[in-house]
Every structure is written in C-alpha cells, then in structure tokens.
Amino acid sequence: MKSLLANDRPVQSLYRGLTPNLIGNAGSWAIFFYFKSIVEAQLLTFHNRPTCNYTLQEGATETRRGLTPFDYFLASGISGTIITVSTNPIWVLKTRMLSSDKGTEGAYESMWHGARHLWKAEGWRGFYRGVGVSLLGNSHGAVQFAVYEPMKNIWRRYLDQEHETSRKISTGNQRQEKLGNTATLVISGSAKIVAGTVTYPYQVIRSRLQTYHADERFGKGIMGVATKVWRDEGWKGFYKGLGTNIVRVLPATWVTFLVYENVRYYLPIWGNPE
Numbered sequence: 001m002k003s004l005l006a007n008d009r010p011v012q013s014l015y016r017g018l019t020p021n022l023i024g025n026a027g028s029w030a031i032f033f034y035f036k037s038i039v040e041a042q043l044l045t046f047h048n049r050p051t052c053n054y055t056l057q058e059g060a061t062e063t064r065r066g067l068t069p070f071d072y073f074l075a076s077g078i079s080g081t082i083i084t085v086s087t088n089p090i091w092v093l094k095t096r097m098l099s100s101d102k103g104t105e106g107a108y109e110s111m112w113h114g115a116r117h118l119w120k121a122e123g124w125r126g127f128y129r130g131v132g133v134s135l136l137g138n139s140h141g142a143v144q145f146a147v148y149e150p151m152k153n154i155w156r157r158y159l160d161q162e163h164e165t166s167r168k169i170s171t172g173n174q175r176q177e178k179l180g181n182t183a184t185l186v187i188s189g190s191a192k193i194v195a196g197t198v199t200y201p202y203q204v205i206r207s208r209l210q211t212y213h214a215d216e217r218f219g220k221g222i223m224g225v226a227t228k229v230w231r232d233e234g235w236k237g238f239y240k241g242l243g244t245n246i247v248r249v250l251p252a253t254w255v256t257f258l259v260y261e262n263v264r265y266y267l268p269i270w271g272n273p274e
Contacts (some may be wrong), residue, residue: 020097023090024094027090032076035078048065070146085131088127088130096118134206137202139202144191185257208225
C-alpha cells in the first residue's frame with residue numbers, strides 16, 4: 001500500500017486492472033447463474049422422471065425429489081468450466097496488469113494494449129496460460145454452492161415453520177419464503193470462506209503461472225510451480241495471502257448475492273403486478 005501511494009499516480013495505481021476485473025466478474029456471474037439454472041433444472045427433471053415399473057397407489061401423492069448438495073456441486077462445476085474457457089483471457093490480462101506499475105518497462109498501458117501485445121508476443125496460447133489450473137479451480141465455485149444452496153434451503157425450511165403466514169410467492173408448484181438480507185450475508189459469506197479456504201492453493205499456483213516470465217521465476221506448468229512452492233515455502237506457501245483474499249472477496253460476494261437474491265425474488269412480482 002505504501003509503495004502504491006508513494007508513486008506519481010497513486011489513484012491509478014490503486015485501481016490498476018479495474019476494467020478487466022469488472023468485465024470478467026460481470027460476465028462470469030451472468031454466464032454462471034444462467035447455465036447453473038439450466039443444469040439444475042435438468043437434474044431436477046432427471047431425479048423426478050417417470051419410470052415404467054413405478055405406479056402410485058390409489059389416493060397417494062407423488063413426492064418430488066429436490067436437489068442434493070452433490071447436484072449443486074455438479075451444476076456449479078459444469079457452469080464454472082464454461083466460464084473458465086470463455087473468460088480466462090480476461091484474467092490473464094488482469095493478472096499481468098496488477099503485477100506491474102503503469103509506466104514501468106514492459107507494463108501494459110491498458111487492457112486493450114495488453115491484449116494486442118499478448119497476441120503478438122505469445123499468440124492465442126498466451127491468453128490461456130493457467131487455464132488448466134483454473135479448470136481445477138472450478139472446485140471453488142462448486143464447493144461454495146454445495147455449501148450455500150443447502151444452507152439456504154435449511155434456512156427457508158426454518159422460516160416456513162416459524163412464519164407460516166408470512167408473505168410468499170408462487171414458483172411453479174413451490175412457494176418460497178424470501179431470503180432476508182441478513183441471512184443472505186451470513187450464508188453467502190460462510191460459503192465463500194469455506195470454499196476459499198479449501199481451494200485457495202489453486203489460486204496461488206494460477207497467479208504464478210499467469211504472471212510475467214512465469215517459467216523462469218516460478219517453474220513450468222502446474223506441477224513445476226507446485227513443487228517449487230512446496231520446496232521453498234512448505235505448505236504455508238499455498239496459503240500465502242489467504243487472509244487478504246478473504247477480506248478482498250467478501251464485500252463483492254455480499255453485494256453479488258444480495259442483488260441476485262432480491263432481483264430473483266422481486267422480478268416475478270414486477271413482471272406480474274396483478
């Protein structure tokens with residue numbers, strides 16, 4: 001922080017890499033939630049598919065199966081894979097912009113300048129540096145939603161029992177209690193901390209793979225970087241910066257899920273005012 005504030009352009013230094021970060025995050029969340037909802041709907045249909053040798057007794061009602069934590073894990077993992085392939089070039093540019101101060105030799109002046117320079121210097125493969133470890137990193141989102149969705153369902157069931165007469169909206173054959181803002185903050189934050197702690201080592205490896213002259217500085221490939229980190233820093237090296245990362249991602253996580261849950265709840269009401 002002192003180093004960033006001490007140079008000639010402190011504000012620009014503090015906000016360096018903002019453009020690719022905004023584009024990458026906005027695009028990633030939009031793509032993620034879109035495909036996650038599609039996969040979850042397909043899994044729900046699969047679990048409740050009719051079978052030829054299954055018949056209900058007269059007067060009985062069929063019980064629909066819900067999604068399991070593994071289903072949420074699977075849906076998030078598939079969506080994350082789509083995101084990784086489509087947005088990895090943005091994160092490469094962001095990482096390189098953050099690893100150098102604007103004005104220093106070889107530094108990217110902007111996202112677009114960096115894209116042109118990267119294409120000329122390394123070709124299309126340069127945009128996909130670290131994609132392998134990023135695909136492994138899909139476990140982060142998968143773990144996060146495998147924790148978030150079941151916690152949310154448990155909280156909603158609790159609310160259904162405690163507030164049977166509270167305001168609800170119809171969604172198909174289900175009636176869902178609105179997830180409160182405080183509950184959203186607690187549940188989303190808890191899920192993010194669990195996922196971030198469990199999967200953080202991949203972020204260390206990915207960042208080192210994507211920075212300048214990665215092969216010479218940190219080793220070649222995932223195994224090369226992991227071996228060097230273990231040899232030079234031990235297991236603690238894989239969790240370097242974990243506290244800072246949690247502080248960094250929690251505000252964005254809270255805002256994202258607050259907006260998502262509220263828009264998801266109120267949008268049908270706004271669309272059908274009657």
